[in-house]
Amino acid sequence: MSEIAKGFWEAWGLILSLDPDLYEIIFLSLQVTVTAVIIASAIGLPLGAWLAVNRFKFRRYVIAVLNALMGLPPVVVGLFVYMMLSRAGPLGGFGLLFSPSAMIIAQVIIVTPLIASISHQTLRDLWAEYHDLLISFNATRSQRIRALLWDGRRALLTAMLAGFGRAIGEVGAIMIVGGNIDHATRVLTTAIALETGKGNFAFAMGLGMVLITLAVLVNLLIHTLSKTEQASTW
Amino acid sequence: MVILPLTLKEATAHARGKKLLGPVSLKLDGAGITMVIGPNGAGKTTLLRLMHGLQRRSGGVVEWAVPERAARQKQSYVFQSPIMMRRRVLDSIAYPLRLRGISKAKAHAKAQQVAARFGLAELLDSWAPRLSGGEKQKLALARALITDPEILFLDEPCANLDGRATREIEEILRMAQAAGTKIVMSTHNMGQALRLADDILFLLGGKIHEQSAAEPFFQNPKTKEATAFINGDIVE
Amino acid sequence: MNRTLATLFATLMFASTASAETLRMAVTTSFYNSGLSEILLPEIKADLDLDVELIVVGTGQALRLGEAGDVDAILVHARAAEEAFLAAGFGTARREIMYNDFVFIGPANDPAQIAGAANAVEAMQRIAQIEAPFVSRGDDSGTNKKELALWNAAGAAPDGNWYRAAGAGMGATLNVASGMNAYVFADRASWLNFGNKGDLTLLYAGDPSLFNQYAYIPVNPARWPHVRIDLADALENWLTSKKAEGLINGYTINGEHLFTFNAQTAE
Numbered sequence: 001m002s003e004i005a006k007g008f009w010e011a012w013g014l015i016l017s018l019d020p021d022l023y024e025i026i027f028l029s030l031q032v033t034v035t036a037v038i039i040a041s042a043i044g045l046p047l048g049a050w051l052a053v054n055r056f057k058f059r060r061y062v063i064a065v066l067n068a069l070m071g072l073p074p075v076v077v078g079l080f081v082y083m084m085l086s087r088a089g090p091l092g093g094f095g096l097l098f099s100p101s102a103m104i105i106a107q108v109i110i111v112t113p114l115i116a117s118i119s120h121q122t123l124r125d126l127w128a129e130y131h132d133l134l135i136s137f138n139a140t141r142s143q144r145i146r147a148l149l150w151d152g153r154r155a156l157l158t159a160m161l162a163g164f165g166r167a168i169g170e171v172g173a174i175m176i177v178g179g180n181i182d183h184a185t186r187v188l189t190t191a192i193a194l195e196t197g198k199g200n201f202a203f204a205m206g207l208g209m210v211l212i213t214l215a216v217l218v219n220l221l222i223h224t225l226s227k228t229e230q231a232s233t234w
Numbered sequence: 235m236v237i238l239p240l241t242l243k244e245a246t247a248h249a250r251g252k253k254l255l256g257p258v259s260l261k262l263d264g265a266g267i268t269m270v271i272g273p274n275g276a277g278k279t280t281l282l283r284l285m286h287g288l289q290r291r292s293g294g295v296v297e298w299a300v301p302e303r304a305a306r307q308k309q310s311y312v313f314q315s316p317i318m319m320r321r322r323v324l325d326s327i328a329y330p331l332r333l334r335g336i337s338k339a340k341a342h343a344k345a346q347q348v349a350a351r352f353g354l355a356e357l358l359d360s361w362a363p364r365l366s367g368g369e370k371q372k373l374a375l376a377r378a379l380i381t382d383p384e385i386l387f388l389d390e391p392c393a394n395l396d397g398r399a400t401r402e403i404e405e406i407l408r409m410a411q412a413a414g415t416k417i418v419m420s421t422h423n424m425g426q427a428l429r430l431a432d433d434i435l436f437l438l439g440g441k442i443h444e445q446s447a448a449e450p451f452f453q454n455p456k457t458k459e460a461t462a463f464i465n466g467d468i469v470e
Numbered sequence: 471m472n473r474t475l476a477t478l479f480a481t482l483m484f485a486s487t488a489s490a491e492t493l494r495m496a497v498t499t500s501f502y503n504s505g506l507s508e509i510l511l512p513e514i515k516a517d518l519d520l521d522v523e524l525i526v527v528g529t530g531q532a533l534r535l536g537e538a539g540d541v542d543a544i545l546v547h548a549r550a551a552e553e554a555f556l557a558a559g560f561g562t563a564r565r566e567i568m569y570n571d572f573v574f575i576g577p578a579n580d581p582a583q584i585a586g587a588a589n590a591v592e593a594m595q596r597i598a599q600i601e602a603p604f605v606s607r608g609d610d611s612g613t614n615k616k617e618l619a620l621w622n623a624a625g626a627a628p629d630g631n632w633y634r635a636a637g638a639g640m641g642a643t644l645n646v647a648s649g650m651n652a653y654v655f656a657d658r659a660s661w662l663n664f665g666n667k668g669d670l671t672l673l674y675a676g677d678p679s680l681f682n683q684y685a686y687i688p689v690n691p692a693r694w695p696h697v698r699i700d701l702a703d704a705l706e707n708w709l710t711s712k713k714a715e716g717l718i719n720g721y722t723i724n725g726e727h728l729f730t731f732n733a734q735t736a737e
Contacts, residue, residue, distance in 0.1 A: 086538045086540050087538050087539035087540050087694060087696070088537070088538035088539060088540075089538075092538075092539070092540075095696070097540050098494065098523070098525060098540065129317065130317065130319065132288055132311075132313065132317065133313075133317040133319070135287070135288060136286065136288065136306075136309075136310070136311040137329070137330050137333055138303065138306045138307055138333070139333055143333055147319070151319055151320040151321065152320075179523075179525040179526075180525075180526065181523045181524060181525060182523075182524060184523050196641075196642075196645070197499075197638070197639055197641035197642040197645065198503060198641040198663065198664065198665060199641055199644060199645060199648075199664045199665035199666030199667075200665045201665065201666060
């Protein structure tokens with residue numbers, strides 16, 4: 001218990017003293033995860049909308065595959081990306097291994113199915129509402145998708161936040177493809193793993209508190225947004 | 235481009251193996267208000283949806299003077315429960331114009347004019363899903379008429395509205411018809427049918443039981459079911 | 471000595487005309503946990519304008535990274551594996567830099583009585599005899615290989631419930647040993663720097679067979695043309711220089727001396 005208390009004080013000490021190493025780690029964590037979520041959303045949101053709106057022969061299977069991909073163990077994704085990006089692997093020529101880009105790639109792969117699946121589910125409900133109206137308006141397929149994406153924007157934001165929550169706490173994949181290199185690819189989660197392995201529990205807890213705060217903030221946001229979804233004016 | 239007349243020849247509609255409607259044959263032409271009446275379950279909604287293309291035909295022919303997709307550009311439909319998009323009233327009314335590539339400024343300008351005519355001027359900035367039932371239906375009508383359709387379908391539009399709202403809607407419909415829009419409308423309210431109809435389509439059991447101009451229908455119904463229905467008896 | 475200075479100077483000249491270069495080096499967790507890199511890296515940056523990115527893994531993975539060309543150089547401590555690495559053509563040459571030693575850590579009450587053992591092998595035998603709980607790194611690292619070699623020499627097969635392979639780096643393995651109050655085979659530097667000792671204490675050390683030699687191997691550019699052999703060579707020169715000698719020999723934890731510099735300064 002004293003270890004936890006020590007960690008608590010150490011955390012505040014680091015945060016308030018504007019410890020440069022800590023803030024470098026926090027900044028890199030946000031950089032990697034925010035970039036990954038933006039890319040994953042650019043792919044996942046329209047994909048979810050497209051799946052909600054279109055009826056084609058293999059639709060059920062595609063949706064099942066998407067939901068299954070959500071359950072991909074992140075560390076396995078990390079291993080796969082590692083093998084792809086290694087110099088000895090097919091994409092080695094780009095020299096991306098052990099860089100923040102590799103971490104972003106891994107997180108995009110992990111988070112896109114989640115965002116696509118959530119957006120598909122919420123937009124499917126919205127599509128059920130709008131279906132007759134948009135057909136009556138003679139809207140083209142892309143116009144329908146745009147209407148869903150815009151009118152469903154709160155639910156979609158929730159999907160993005162869920163993706164963020166998943167990515168910011170991920171450690172296995174980015175450890176493998178990033179290498180946890182000091183000042184280069186070390187983020188909150190990998191730093192916690194490292195410090196714990198060194199037996200520096202207090203510092204690890206300090207990092208952990210920062211991470212918990214971030215995750216809690218995100219989840220609170222999701223909660224507030226989804227509760228007031230129907231009644232809200234944006 | 236003129237899309238009427240609409241011709242149905244032995245058209246049928248099925249859902250999950252069950253027959254909803256048909257075979258039905260009719261020809262709809264340019265003028266007046268055609269009322270579709272009949273007991274619940276007779277197929278009124280199905281017929282309207284079939285004509286507008288929201289219901290797929292399982293057999294027979296449904297034909298406009300031009301191809302279906304082009305024809306739908308000049309049609310509009312108002313649902314029994316108005317479908318509101320999650321937008322402001324002004325954006326909602328302007329939406330059909332925006333879909334047709336009209337600039338935001340022009341679309342909003344026309345939407346404001348239309349809203350004023352329909353008594354919605356005060357509500358332009360309101361959030362559409364929050365409107366009252368009557369206001370929603372007026373918005374739906376404004377939205378339906380802003381594109382100057384050649385034909386307007388309405389599925390029991392006043393079913394959930396009070397007397398005042400009903401009166402306002404009927405007034406709007408008369409004006410639209412006077413301006414040249416063909417109105418095809420279902421109702422289970424005999425009074426409304428009496429007030430508005432130029433032609434009657436009486437449906438029973440998924441088929442057209444009687445079809446004629448309004449006055450002869452009400453004065454001199456040909457079938458006993460029609461007589462019973464006009465009298466207010468339950469007909470199956 | 472003059473040659474070293476000359477090379478350093480030349481490298482400095484080159485480096486100052488460009489922005490900082492980056493070299494990727496795979497090092498073992500034992501090396502990293504000692505904290506020595508925190509001292510060396512800033513000096514390397516200052517002298518060579520070189521950013522050394524350390525990828526901290528077990529010896530096994532470090533060698534694999536070198537084989538795959540994902541790093542420019544490796545710093546490991548497993549002689550046999552290093553020789554094999556060179557024989558297969560993955561590295562240019564092996565350069566000894568420094569050594570530290572391995573130690574036996576265990577519960578303060580020392581149930582296997584290894585504190586009084588005559589040598590490392592006997593310490594192992596005593597542990598095996600009473601089947602005292604023992605945690606191994608089990609990760610094919612230099613430390614792990616050394617440990618297994620000792621079990622072999624002791625004629626004791628590390629097998630059974632008392633022997634736990636953690637499959638992890640030195641720090642994590644020490645954590646497990648601390649949690650289980652078990653014996654563990656560690657490098658002195660990692661032990662001194664470890665923050666969660668619990669009831670564990672250093673019980674046996676000093677046998678010359680516990681000698682742990684670190685060697686530096688640049689990855690072979692003939693095998694992987696993208697490798698910055700110029701930077702790797704510059705780093706090698708720096709690591710074997712008088713300055714490095716001073717820093718390495720002078721590095722202490724709580725007053726305890728850790729590494730001994732033993733590089734042959736050249737030709």
